[in-house]
Amino acid sequence: MRLSAAVMESDQGPQLAHYEMPLDVPALFKWVAGDTSTADDVTVLTHTGGTAGRWIRVRLDVLGDDLTDADATIYVTGNFRRELPAATLGDNRTLTLGTTNAAAGDELTIVRRDVGAYTYQIDNGGAGGGTLCTLPVSTAYWADFHFDGTDWSVTRGGALPT
Secondary structure (H helix, E strand, C coil), X not given: CECCHHHHHHCCCCCCCEEECECCCCCCEEEEECCCCCCCCCCEECCCCCXXXXXXXXXXXXXXXXXXXXXXXXXXXXXXXXXXXXXXXXXXXXXXXXXXXXXXXXXXXXXXXXXXXXCEEEEECCCCCCEEXXXXXXXXXXXXXXXXXXXXXXXXXXXXXX
């Protein structure tokens, strides 16, 4: 446990994989020797001198806030699994997967439990833009998405058991 993220960034960097949790940021970070990711003070922390590498935030598969009956943009900082509850949609909606603080290799899971007559479109908020998929009407459905460092892509999905 470290006093702050700033203290972690000011150290020399360990030579082996190491985990730390700064008291001012409620997240676990792993030291990755040799990593050159761009520091953003949320998902990637840097350091000064010593062993080259970065502190990378450990991504946990935690359920975030429920999705709502509105067009919206979500980010990885809102957690990596999100659900649209049953009987939520009152119109066709679009969900955009934002790229702020996303790191290459991040995965998001979207679960649609609503089985109403409205579509739920998932769009790429990355540089390439565009529709990734549309979760079908009248079916509980899920889809996984992968971030390559620039854009989101759909990797798999399917109907939920009834």
